[in-house]
Amino acid sequence: MQSKKTYTLQEATKKLEHYCAYQERCHQEVRKKLESMHMIPEAIDVIIVHLLKHNFLNEERFAKTFVRGKFRIKAWGRRRLTYELKKKDISKVNINQALTEIENEEYIEVFNELAEKKARLIKETNVYKKRKKLIDYLSYKGFETHLVYEKANELVK
Incomplete structure:
Protein backbone atom coordinates (compact mmCIF):
# COMPACT_ATOMS: atom_id res chain seq x y z
CA MET A 1 0.00 0.00 0.00
CA HIS A 54 -0.55 38.37 0.20
CA ASN A 55 -2.29 38.94 -3.17
CA PHE A 56 -1.45 35.51 -4.63
CA LEU A 57 -5.16 34.90 -5.07
CA ASN A 58 -7.40 37.59 -6.52
CA GLU A 59 -10.76 36.66 -8.05
CA GLU A 60 -11.17 39.92 -9.99
CA ARG A 61 -7.69 39.66 -11.50
CA PHE A 62 -8.35 36.01 -12.38
CA ALA A 63 -11.64 36.84 -14.12
CA LYS A 64 -10.08 39.65 -16.17
CA THR A 65 -7.13 37.49 -17.23
CA PHE A 66 -9.46 34.59 -18.06
CA VAL A 67 -11.72 36.78 -20.22
CA ARG A 68 -8.84 38.43 -22.10
CA GLY A 69 -7.13 35.11 -22.76
CA LYS A 70 -10.16 33.09 -23.86
CA PHE A 71 -11.47 35.92 -26.03
CA ARG A 72 -8.16 36.63 -27.78
CA ILE A 73 -6.95 33.04 -28.14
CA LYS A 74 -10.12 30.98 -28.46
CA ALA A 75 -12.47 33.73 -29.72
CA TRP A 76 -15.17 32.96 -27.15
CA GLY A 77 -18.22 35.21 -27.01
CA ARG A 78 -19.60 36.91 -23.90
CA ARG A 79 -22.20 34.21 -23.21
CA ARG A 80 -19.58 31.42 -23.18
CA LEU A 81 -17.20 33.49 -21.04
CA THR A 82 -19.97 34.20 -18.53
CA TYR A 83 -20.96 30.54 -18.42
CA GLU A 84 -17.38 29.32 -17.88
CA LEU A 85 -16.75 31.89 -15.12
CA LYS A 86 -20.01 30.94 -13.38
CA LYS A 87 -18.85 27.31 -13.43
CA LYS A 88 -15.77 28.48 -11.52
CA ASP A 89 -17.98 30.19 -8.90
CA ILE A 90 -16.87 33.70 -9.84
CA SER A 91 -19.22 36.41 -8.53
CA LYS A 92 -21.56 38.26 -10.89
CA VAL A 93 -19.80 41.56 -10.04
CA ASN A 94 -16.40 40.16 -11.05
CA ILE A 95 -17.83 38.60 -14.22
CA ASN A 96 -19.36 41.91 -15.32
CA GLN A 97 -16.16 43.77 -14.44
CA ALA A 98 -14.10 41.27 -16.46
CA LEU A 99 -16.38 41.49 -19.50
CA THR A 100 -15.67 45.23 -19.73
CA GLU A 101 -12.12 44.21 -20.73
CA ILE A 102 -13.47 43.46 -24.22
CA GLU A 103 -13.95 46.51 -26.42
CA ASN A 104 -17.22 46.45 -28.39
CA GLU A 105 -15.52 47.20 -31.73
CA GLU A 106 -12.97 44.43 -31.20
CA TYR A 107 -15.73 42.02 -30.15
CA ILE A 108 -17.78 42.65 -33.31
CA GLU A 109 -14.64 42.49 -35.48
CA VAL A 110 -13.63 39.09 -34.05
CA PHE A 111 -17.22 37.84 -34.39
CA ASN A 112 -17.43 38.92 -38.06
CA GLU A 113 -14.05 37.39 -38.96
CA LEU A 114 -14.96 34.13 -37.23
CA ALA A 115 -18.38 33.96 -38.92
CA GLU A 116 -17.02 34.71 -42.40
CA LYS A 117 -14.18 32.20 -42.05
CA LYS A 118 -16.53 29.46 -40.82
CA ALA A 119 -19.08 30.21 -43.56
CA ARG A 120 -16.34 29.73 -46.20
CA LEU A 121 -15.22 26.45 -44.61
CA ILE A 122 -18.67 24.81 -44.42
CA LYS A 123 -18.94 22.56 -47.49
CA GLU A 124 -22.70 21.98 -47.19
CA THR A 125 -24.67 22.67 -50.40
CA ASN A 126 -28.11 22.80 -48.77
CA VAL A 127 -28.62 26.43 -47.71
CA TYR A 128 -30.70 25.56 -44.62
CA LYS A 129 -28.20 22.99 -43.35
CA LYS A 130 -25.31 25.36 -43.99
CA ARG A 131 -27.06 28.16 -42.09
CA LYS A 132 -27.84 25.74 -39.23
CA LYS A 133 -24.18 24.64 -39.01
CA LEU A 134 -23.01 28.26 -38.91
CA ILE A 135 -25.58 29.17 -36.24
CA ASP A 136 -24.64 26.13 -34.13
CA TYR A 137 -20.93 26.95 -34.36
CA LEU A 138 -21.31 30.62 -33.42
CA SER A 139 -23.73 29.76 -30.61
CA TYR A 140 -21.28 27.18 -29.26
CA LYS A 141 -18.57 29.85 -29.29
CA GLY A 142 -20.86 31.89 -27.05
CA PHE A 143 -21.94 34.80 -29.17
CA GLU A 144 -25.30 36.47 -28.57
CA THR A 145 -28.26 34.96 -30.41
CA HIS A 146 -29.33 38.16 -32.21
CA LEU A 147 -25.81 38.63 -33.64
CA VAL A 148 -25.60 34.99 -34.69
CA TYR A 149 -28.93 34.94 -36.56
CA GLU A 150 -28.34 38.29 -38.28
CA LYS A 151 -24.90 37.19 -39.48
CA ALA A 152 -26.07 33.73 -40.58
CA ASN A 153 -28.90 35.25 -42.64
CA GLU A 154 -26.49 37.78 -44.15
CA LEU A 155 -23.78 35.24 -45.09
CA VAL A 156 -25.85 32.23 -46.14
CA LYS A 157 -28.38 32.93 -48.87
Missing part, protein backbone atom coordinates in the same frame (compact mmCIF):
# COMPACT_ATOMS: atom_id res chain seq x y z
CA GLN A 2 1.32 3.42 -0.95
CA SER A 3 1.14 6.10 1.71
CA LYS A 4 -0.06 9.59 0.80
CA LYS A 5 2.38 12.47 0.98
CA THR A 6 1.48 14.75 3.83
CA TYR A 7 2.29 18.42 4.04
CA THR A 8 2.79 20.76 6.96
CA LEU A 9 0.92 24.03 6.88
CA GLN A 10 4.11 25.89 5.86
CA GLU A 11 4.97 23.40 3.09
CA ALA A 12 1.46 23.52 1.69
CA THR A 13 1.43 27.32 1.85
CA LYS A 14 4.74 27.56 -0.07
CA LYS A 15 3.53 25.04 -2.64
CA LEU A 16 0.30 26.99 -3.18
CA GLU A 17 2.17 30.30 -3.41
CA HIS A 18 4.13 28.83 -6.32
CA TYR A 19 0.95 27.33 -7.81
CA CYS A 20 -0.75 30.75 -7.77
CA ALA A 21 2.34 32.69 -8.88
CA TYR A 22 2.78 30.46 -11.94
CA GLN A 23 -0.68 31.23 -13.31
CA GLU A 24 -3.78 33.12 -12.19
CA ARG A 25 -6.08 30.82 -10.21
CA CYS A 26 -9.60 31.06 -8.86
CA HIS A 27 -10.63 30.07 -5.33
CA GLN A 28 -12.22 26.87 -6.61
CA GLU A 29 -8.99 25.67 -8.28
CA VAL A 30 -6.96 26.42 -5.16
CA ARG A 31 -9.46 24.63 -2.92
CA LYS A 32 -9.42 21.56 -5.21
CA LYS A 33 -5.62 21.55 -5.23
CA LEU A 34 -5.50 21.68 -1.43
CA GLU A 35 -8.09 18.91 -1.17
CA SER A 36 -6.01 16.77 -3.55
CA MET A 37 -3.08 17.37 -1.18
CA HIS A 38 -5.28 15.88 1.60
CA MET A 39 -5.33 19.05 3.69
CA ILE A 40 -7.98 19.39 6.40
CA PRO A 41 -10.71 22.05 5.91
CA GLU A 42 -9.32 24.32 8.67
CA ALA A 43 -5.86 24.29 7.02
CA ILE A 44 -7.42 24.98 3.62
CA ASP A 45 -9.17 28.08 5.01
CA VAL A 46 -5.96 29.31 6.70
CA ILE A 47 -3.95 28.89 3.47
CA ILE A 48 -6.61 30.59 1.31
CA VAL A 49 -6.75 33.55 3.70
CA HIS A 50 -2.92 33.78 3.55
CA LEU A 51 -2.97 33.70 -0.28
CA LEU A 52 -5.64 36.41 -0.39
CA LYS A 53 -3.83 38.60 2.14
